[in-house]
Amino acid sequence: MINELIYDFAIWLDDSAWSTLLHESYYMYNWVESIHVLTLVVCLGMLFMIDLRMLGYALPNVPASNIARRLNMPMLIGFAIMFITGILLFYAVPVRTSQSVWFRVKMILLVACAVNAYLFHRRMNESVSSWDHDTKAPDRIRFGAIFSLGFWSLVVICGRLVAYDWFDCEYTDSDNFSQLLSGCIAGQERF
Amino acid sequence: MNDSKWDDRTIAAASSSVIILGALLYYWVGEGQSMLELLELAYGSVKFFNNPLVF
Amino acid sequence: MSALGSTSSTSYGKTITVAVLLFILLTFSFTDLRYQTWLRLYEFFLWLETTPFGVIGKTWGAVFAVVEAIHLLAMALLGGAVIVGDARLLGWLFIDVPAREILDKAHKVFVVGLTVVLITGIFMACGVAGKIYWLPVFWYKMLALATGIFFVFFIRRPLLRHPLEEIHPRVTKLIAISSMLLWFTVAATGRWIGFAGS
Numbered sequence: 001m002i003n004e005l006i007y008d009f010a011i012w013l014d015d016s017a018w019s020t021l022l023h024e025s026y027y028m029y030n031w032v033e034s035i036h037v038l039t040l041v042v043c044l045g046m047l048f049m050i051d052l053r054m055l056g057y058a059l060p061n062v063p064a065s066n067i068a069r070r071l072n073m074p075m076l077i078g079f080a081i082m083f084i085t086g087i088l089l090f091y092a093v094p095v096r097t098s099q100s101v102w103f104r105v106k107m108i109l110l111v112a113c114a115v116n117a118y119l120f121h122r123r124m125n126e127s128v129s130s131w132d133h134d135t136k137a138p139d140r141i142r143f144g145a146i147f148s149l150g151f152w153s154l155v156v157i158c159g160r161l162v163a164y165d166w167f168d169c170e171y172t173d174s175d176n177f178s179q180l181l182s183g184c185i186a187g188q189e190r191f
Numbered sequence: 192m193n194d195s196k197w198d199d200r201t202i203a204a205a206s207s208s209v210i211i212l213g214a215l216l217y218y219w220v221g222e223g224q225s226m227l228e229l230l231e232l233a234y235g236s237v238k239f240f241n242n243p244l245v246f
Numbered sequence: 247m248s249a250l251g252s253t254s255s256t257s258y259g260k261t262i263t264v265a266v267l268l269f270i271l272l273t274f275s276f277t278d279l280r281y282q283t284w285l286r287l288y289e290f291f292l293w294l295e296t297t298p299f300g301v302i303g304k305t306w307g308a309v310f311a312v313v314e315a316i317h318l319l320a321m322a323l324l325g326g327a328v329i330v331g332d333a334r335l336l337g338w339l340f341i342d343v344p345a346r347e348i349l350d351k352a353h354k355v356f357v358v359g360l361t362v363v364l365i366t367g368i369f370m371a372c373g374v375a376g377k378i379y380w381l382p383v384f385w386y387k388m389l390a391l392a393t394g395i396f397f398v399f400f401i402r403r404p405l406l407r408h409p410l411e412e413i414h415p416r417v418t419k420l421i422a423i424s425s426m427l428l429w430f431t432v433a434a435t436g437r438w439i440g441f442a443g444s
Contacts, residue, residue: 026242027226030441037437038430040318045326052355059330059351062343070339074329156322157315164311196412203260204405205417207397208424210268215427218386 003183006098011190013094022092029092036085043078044152046071051145056136063132068124095190097162099169101181106158113151120144260400267396287379294375303373310373317366321433324359327352328429335410335422345410353403360395381442387435394428 013019022028052058053067090097097103123140131138137145165171170191172178230236233243274280294300303310331352333339340348371378378384402421405413 021240024242025240026244028239034434034437037318038433041322041325041433042329044319044322045329048323049326049330049355058355059348061347062340066340066343071330153319156318157312160315160318161311164307197414199258199260200405200408201413201417202258203264204401204421206261207264207401208420210264211393211397211424211428215431218431
């Protein structure tokens with residue numbers, strides 16, 4: 001049921017002229033893709049700095065709240081650009097992407113990242129004044145930082161794997177496991 | 192002028208930065224120009240929403 | 247005399263090195279030497295594909311893909327360190343924190359990122375050596391990368407051992423901007439290797 005809905009939605013996107021134009025244009029598509037990947041440096045670079053500070057590895061002598069507050073803005077700007085370019089990339093190749101198991105796992109991981117980020121911020125705002133100058137943050141915050149590093153690393157790995165076609169509906173006709181994994185539709189004609 | 196000094200490290204840093212900036216600018220402007228030439232060659236005008244590698 | 251004693255106020259070792267390297271690079275670029283060296287490197291690139299790295303990279307696509315992702319993650323670490331350090335030099339971030347503190351710690355993160363980027367990068371290069379050999383963008387990236395490493399360890403770090411107040415502010419800004427643009431170029435040309443080959 002949900003697979004059918006996703007498929008129909010993807011087909012609807014795929015039918016729009018701009019999707020095809022973006023998909024087929026060499027420079028535009030590659031630029032959007034490059035911006036998506038290069039902004040990773042801004043967004044995840046800042047995020048890793050914050051997380052590593054909480055773990056006591058980066059900039060241990062600068063107050064934790066100072067790091068988090070200052071690097072938050074560049075991180076969010078980077079994230080916004082990644083988000084927009086990410087949507088464009090999906091829009092350019094909707095059917096194949098929506099039926100990629102890596103893409104689906106990536107979306108779930110992104111939700112996990114968001115929940116983790118929310119909890120991390122809340123815990124931090126509650127307690128930061130008591131440990132701001134400590135080299136390492138308290139356990140609860142440190143776990144949040146480790147989850148953040150782990151989830152985002154998996155997001156990047158899954159994102160990279162979207163490009164590979166091992167489980168694509170188009171090429172796994174007789175392989176039931178792949179078909180199930182990718183949420184293929186029986187008899188689908190577009191990929 | 193304040194107490195900043197122009198010793199070996201400073202001169203090396205300033206000159207290599209200028210060289211690097213110049214070279215990078217040269218590279219990127221060149222890349223832009225060759226891209227425009229390619230598009231021009233393919234379509235007779237600059238169109239970004241098309242693939243110049245497929246005719 | 248400098249505090250480290252390695253350079254006196256009258257020696258111009260670094261400046262001369264920069265001039266000599268520039269001369270070599272220009273000679274190399276505008277003579278037949280570049281083409282001859284490129285031809286001779288072909289054997290080496292073919293050999294790279296036969297090394298264990300090359301064989302693994304070509305045989306298991308999954309391993310290659312994961313290494314690629316680690317390469318990206320390490321690039322984020324490297325880039326994060328570059329942005330934080332350069333933003334401090336430009337006075338965009340952390341102006342209330344001593345520059346020495348930010349720059350030294352960011353440099354440590356940078357070294358970790360660079361190490362991982364280099365190891366994963368060499369792995370990937372071995373797997374697709376026969377392809378990248380023919381791509382100009384790969385060679386531009388190598389040139390930018392070599393320049394970047396030289397710039398960081400031979401120019402930027404030694405300069406920043408001076409107290410920041412003693413460095414001419416324009417020079418500080420100049421090295422920050424060139425460093426950011428340089429590492430951006432390394433990353434962007436790196437991404438384009440993937441497009442150029444297809």
